[in-house]
Amino acid sequence: MLSDLTYWLSSLHPEQLLALVSALLIVDTPRYALSKLAMVFYDSVVDFVGLLRGRSGRNGYGYCPTVCAILVAHNEEDTLDPTLRSVLGTYPRLEVIIVDDGSTDATRHIAQRLVDEFPGVRLLRKENRGGKASAYNLALRFASAEVLVVMDCDTEADPNAVWEAVQPLANPHVGAVSAAVLVREPMRNLVTCLQAFEYLHSIFVGRLLMSRLGVLGIVSGAFGAFRRDVVVRVGGWDIGPGDDSDMTMRVRKAGYQVAYAPYAQCLTNVPQTWAALWKQRRRWNRGAIRYKCRKHVDMAAVWNPGFLAGNFFLLVNVWVFNIAFLYTFWFFFVWTLLHWHAELWHFVVASYLIYILFHIVQAAAILFYSTDRGRDALVCCVLPLAPAYQFFRKCVRLISVTEEIFFRASFDDPFYPDHVRAATFRW
Amino acid sequence: MNDRRIHPRFRLDRPVVVLPVLPDGSPDVEHASKGATLDVARGGLQLDIEARAALREGASLAVGVEQAGGGVAYEGVVVRHIRQRNGHVAFGGVFAGDAHRLLETGSRLPAFSPDKLAYDLPGSNQVYDKWAQAGVLKPVLMDHVQVCPRCGGLPTFRMGCRRCGSGRLVEDQLIHHFACANVDLASKYEVDGMLKCPKCRTKKLVVGSDYEYLTTHRCLACRWSDYEPTRVGHCLRCSLRFAGHEAVERELVGYDAQRLDVLALLPPS
Known part of the structure; x- marks a missing residue:
């Protein structure tokens, strides 16, 4: 069968091969935009029917478990205070644990001052930096609440974010809840503005789509909620980078669903230069290989007793669209440069217009679900540059996925200290 | 026995301030008087002041005597005898009474009280404050202690x-x-x-x-x-x-006073 396929491919003319690749890319590019369009249409109909029947769109908060917010701080002297204050007092049954993971700046003193000021706050100090996972696991020993809310120290939660994040956990089959992470100060410069648009369509709306399809595979470390007993059952956090993605996969592997709370919103700091963004995305993209092609590849094994179709499709989604189609795109791109260089300009303009069309659809979906249409409409103004930004992301993804496949580059990432990276398992 | 017979008196003419002492031990600033010393002995002094205060024998006063180098030094006096003289009052007194005790060294420092389990001054804080406002005493920071936020006791x-x-x-x-x-x-x-x-x-x-x-x-x-x-x-x-x-950090405040050194006023014998 394989030889037949090889024979068939080799018998194709270059133009036929190019057409085949184009067909694949036609599936890849608009899949999110068209799916979101369908989701918006469906929700519009549901809202309209609800309006006719006189139903209110929003329900009150009916679930109020005990919550422990965990903040891991490593040299976060500038951001720890506002982050903590953003979450304190927003939820009635809240305790906070700050883990100082071997900070060398004034973080420790700031954390101690906050602990002295607020009775519900605890400080755990690690003299030596051990990385985020061990800091979370240390906090896990001290947390007694039913729900753990993990927060990055450069994130500010909305006043109702904790309430919104815990509501899906009223369903006992839900083990983790992803929150909507948005960009703080989106209009600071072009880099932040492009990221703000990306966060809106890929996180705020994109995760809504993925959760409805049952293939949401990430609860951002920036802000997310986990059922404590589930975290204990799966053994706590493992070494990252990408420990948030890893934990989400393990929660799914344990048989729990991962929900999304679009109105549990928080604002996070994002890289403000292209170099910093490049570095961050290289780290993020390596996780697709490390976790979804290596560590948790067994989730696709149908013969496993814990096999779940949702987990299988999650992995297939990543393998096909994030990896196979990535290389297909670059193959198509290089092929085009080599063979269609005479008409390259036409090709670029045509591609640009197609991408813009799909981004307009994404922007419409954003504004449909938005809670702050003025702000989000302003961010959507960067839309004409979005195709170029998407090209930048594809460049980063190509490099990071390739280096992870061949060199396991994520194990050399200084996100974790040397002594931890030297000791950890190489998946 | 008469004081004059025990301690010889010496002529001295210095501006003075006289503050009557109220029954609660605080100064009666409203009836403060100015005047001059007539003579001084080791055990007492004789003054000539404006007749603002209704003095009586046995009354307790604080007498401030202007010093040669500037400033006023105080001593407590109990009135022994009074004479009216052309709108002025001349009286003699001995160094004794409430103001004399107040100005004694060591009586104005906060000390640990084993009964109260707290640091305290020997008298009322309000009285010390009034003497400080009158310029007789000067508050001096002695120490800082941390005390209980509820009762002020020592933890x-x-x-x-x-x-x-x-x-x-x-x-x-x-x-x-x-x-x-x-x-x-x-x-x-x-x-x-x-x-x-x-x-x-x-x-x-x-x-x-x-x-x-x-x-x-x-x-x-x-x-x-x-x-x-x-x-x-x-x-x-x-x-x-x-x-x-x-814990509440409390200042332990003592009161300093420039006390009248009578011996320095007397000629060397």
């Missing part, structure tokens, strides 16, 4: 539980296994005389390269666990337990 401080304040804490030793980020009690790692990670099953762990020790504390009174004990205050007077940073 003891020690490391204790942050939640209940108990000092009954025991240490728990944890192991952080680098490879899998597991953090658990060291006792859970000990299997058959060696260390084995309960999460990833890795055996024969070596300290430093495979794991590190972390120490936490557990309260035997309330079962609360914390990474490190906190400084807890325990009031000796009202038994309140409170976080160390909640």
